[in-house]
Amino acid sequence: MSRASERLRLLIGHLDRSPAVLAAATAAQTLSLYPQKLRYTMDNDLLTSEERLFYEQNGFFVVKNLVSDEYIDLLRRRFEHICQEEVNIPGLMVMRDIAISKSEFVPDQRAVSKLQDFQEDPDLFQYCTLPQILKYVECFTGPNIMAMHTMLINKPPDAGKKTSRHPMHQDLHYFPFRPADRIVCAWTAMEPVNRQNGCLVVLPGTHTGTLKEHDYPEWEGGVNKMYHGVRDYNPQHPRVHLEMEKGDTVFFHPLLIHGSGMNQTQGFRKAISCHYASSDCYYIDVKGTTQENIENEVKELAAKKYPTAINITFQDTWAFRGRLVQGERHTL
Numbered sequence: 001m002s003r004a005s006e007r008l009r010l011l012i013g014h015l016d017r018s019p020a021v022l023a024a025a026t027a028a029q030t031l032s033l034y035p036q037k038l039r040y041t042m043d044n045d046l047l048t049s050e051e052r053l054f055y056e057q058n059g060f061f062v063v064k065n066l067v068s069d070e071y072i073d074l075l076r077r078r079f080e081h082i083c084q085e086e087v088n089i090p091g092l093m094v095m096r097d098i099a100i101s102k103s104e105f106v107p108d109q110r111a112v113s114k115l116q117d118f119q120e121d122p123d124l125f126q127y128c129t130l131p132q133i134l135k136y137v138e139c140f141t142g143p144n145i146m147a148m149h150t151m152l153i154n155k156p157p158d159a160g161k162k163t164s165r166h167p168m169h170q171d172l173h174y175f176p177f178r179p180a181d182r183i184v185c186a187w188t189a190m191e192p193v194n195r196q197n198g199c200l201v202v203l204p205g206t207h208t209g210t211l212k213e214h215d216y217p218e219w220e221g222g223v224n225k226m227y228h229g230v231r232d233y234n235p236q237h238p239r240v241h242l243e244m245e246k247g248d249t250v251f252f253h254p255l256l257i258h259g260s261g262m263n264q265t266q267g268f269r270k271a272i273s274c275h276y277a278s279s280d281c282y283y284i285d286v287k288g289t290t291q292e293n294i295e296n297e298v299k300e301l302a303a304k305k306y307p308t309a310i311n312i313t314f315q316d317t318w319a320f321r322g323r324l325v326q327g328e329r330h331t332l
Contacts, residue, residue, distance in 0.1 A: 092118055172211050176295070212231060
């Protein structure tokens, strides 16, 4: 079996309902005849026709065993050092699940649900510069690549309030830059992730739609800070539960509707991710749009974190965090 056929077989194995994807695979032979229809991937020598068509139609793409166990173990140790407050990283946001935050503080990984904005930590940020990840990112962004948003997620065992859920959402809701088609997320499992510990859930094909209105869902038990959810989507849309092994990496479009379920195990589900954008992307004004609520929330947070900063804008917060990881920095 060829490398492309094997990879496509693994991708299809993720699907709850595979007929549509099987049809996409059989239609792959027409790809070269209609290059003008390729909107979400760029010409490259890495992805096969089948792989490009899969992303074009579904908005996500899984690469098995892309990051080594040894490197992931280094990330885990660094995460533990940060949780134990052995190091202080400028700009890093250490976040806690609201159910955990109401309990007694414990200075270790049990108290931390997410590290966000780790661009100033050379050990964690090395993930964003891994050549094996950037070669795939370039297929979606082009050669000039900015690392814009970084996270290490430590989904805790659910405390009985269902707060370990992440509502269905589109990542573009958080980003005041465009075009969306030149933005991509790389999300790597740091251990086996499955439906029991709250793997990613995606709605294939929703990346072809528009940005929807987001707000906090009205969930009993509460919702974690800044975990906005899509206001209106079709709950009957076919779902894919991305069960992945340690080192597997999924690349997905910022308009793809996705989320994750509760962690119903006693362990922590770790993953690391980075959102990349072409440095040729540009900032937009989100006032008067569905993104204005997240703009206001981010500006309030920035004002508390940096009280001496005057008139900081939503766009400023992203320009400050962005880092060039390949090529030249242009508009962003």
